[in-house]
Amino acid sequence: MVFIPEIEKQQSEEQNTFQLRKLKEVIAYIKANSAFYAGHLNAFEAQIENIRSLSDLQSLPVTTKEDLQQHNWDFLCIPKKDIREIMSTSGTLGSPVFIALSSNDLERLAYNEMLSFHCMEVDENDVFQLMLTLDRQFMAGIAYYSGLSEIGAAVIRSGPGLPALQWETMKALDVTGLVAVPSFITKMLDFAEEQHIPFRDFKAKKILAIGESLRDDNLEPNALAQRIKSKWNIELYSTYASTEMQTAFTECNAGKGGHHHPELIIVEILDENGNQVQKGEAGEITITTLGVEAMPLLRYRTGDIAKAYYEPCSCGRNTMRLGPVLGRKQQMIKFKGTTIYPPQLFDVLNNLEAIKDYAVTLSADETGQDKLILYVYTEMQDSDCNQLIKPVFQHKWRVVPHIIYCSAAEIQALHFADNSRKPQRFRDLRN
Template structure:
């Protein structure tokens, strides 16, 4: 397979040996160049020379998002003069974190997306339409752009929003693949239906889905509500992805659709419980990563806050690498509502299942008694409000045993909530606790 690295098809023993060699190189690098990890090792009595295997990693205390926010520049391992690009996190869970990249880091980022798009059946013959921003320090935008160029494929930088312009571009330039948020693809389908456009007569054959979950958290990993809604109206192949700015690496599905494939030459992955111990196979845990090959700001045992399940059996595509299922929720976004524990994606799934709901935002806050409160900001047509309120009450009571507060928003109110001051991503969940 062109662009598919050999390491992803090696035996688990060969992959382990490869990663342990890279881990030891990383530890030496951090010991020499990272002010944060020099201090971290000293404070916790970590003898770098004694960390030989992947199992030995548990002897190193984890790094958290709080560490990265509080000591951002102490993680830098190169002189500022060597930084060629500054990216940043969106700040969804607090203060944004700056992630600088060297020229080699940019090449690594391009390699990561090149092999990721190739994993998702991408070839040099494809034309990708990018429905996302390439500015505002958004790492994913530059990663997709550089990765597609390295793949040898063509690309069209349309940016987010404006269904009319997206369809005009599809008709004029005939892209084969979309890179977009799943909920926006639903809006493209709605626009097509309202304007007499048949999506199935378009040139688009597949979509790389970013920013939102596409599959259920069950072992079947079948398409979730929003995935099914897309494929019922548009005969295209969907590929789910998972990534974060801090890890500078992506997990992307192959044609089998059984979870995002791990790139072992770029990342060591652990799935940990609350105590920082690896969970049993098939159990959900917090995705914890160690970056390999990053120069400017490498991370060691960094807890992402994302809860997911790892699958270790070989894939039918021939890869033997670990696969990561959909993010079940973010650890910091856990909501305890009237004795019931839920994550936002569980709420999204129920709302996505109601086709009468045109759009929504889920807002968590702290009540007068210090408990979690949940409000749904819903956009529906005027004549559907009473019906939707009743149906939502029944569905939430039967599925989650609690009923959130329901507020019917105007399009303007919802747009203000979704973007706020962060306009590079649509916000479906706002945490005001």
């Protein structure tokens, strides 16, 4: 039975009223308990008094990634002995941040992912294989694990990598669902075809796809999603989450963006000047956590650029959805007046079947201009591949990237440079 919390079925006005009440509780709580927010909100007494609606949030200061990095433990609102777990951000941009969680925070995570799996119509009959790590203080791994426990599904902690072992386990244990990085699924499919593994006869029916977008700007399947679907008739559910916000937004069957759970988080979408955008415009996802005890955040700027969708969803949830992350604000690439985000590059490259794997770096050339290098693994002749890639870039962005051809292993090494927990296709070396 699919569970939808009452609040998610209510009208947006009722959701807003609920969130406004929770917001006031959060503000009082962090002022009283967080050394950082006591100072950060010190000069904002009047504005706090005057909050009458969620849009009044704009009168309060934002919290940045740098705030968290520089004052990490000043965010803590509970005694140290009440910390049940310390997780960390992946440090994709800058140094990692530690996120401490209380027992209730861990339950909140489990509740959140339980809702994600309900969005996917997972139930106690499902057998889920987790193809991501639960090590390295990674929040996602344990969040999915505990969410599936709440659902009552069977869990298999298989971890990342090792396509042969993953297929064997899926077969041996009649696995019905996966949690996986979609580009790893494309690798598994290549492997299965090479090895003649009859994966289409297996029982897997759905994938919770993490870490990479599966939809384009119009919520249609992007090249990566198409590449998977062209080989395998399996349902793909995209999700958006981050360690700092301790919250995930996961798609339902309608596939119209990741569902907002209003009992867990307040979302604002901000423009470059820090103002809330008009409904439907892209902007920076900025969040205020609800129900977080150890390290709550007020107006935290995630750096992720996306659009919000407000039309009623066919699934029965009346909640806003977040579209794919169009890019990270800090990873914006400026080319002769054109703005590109890495996911747009990935989509073009994923679309070219001949490109088996790739990585992208961005650096500054002698004149201070952005310089893009593509590292490409292909079985084609280099010159043929050049003729494939260059016209597309020329046409779309009027630039020709520098291309370096590599082995599969070299690309892998680039993905996991700096011992990152997740493959990093893009690295920004500008400073």
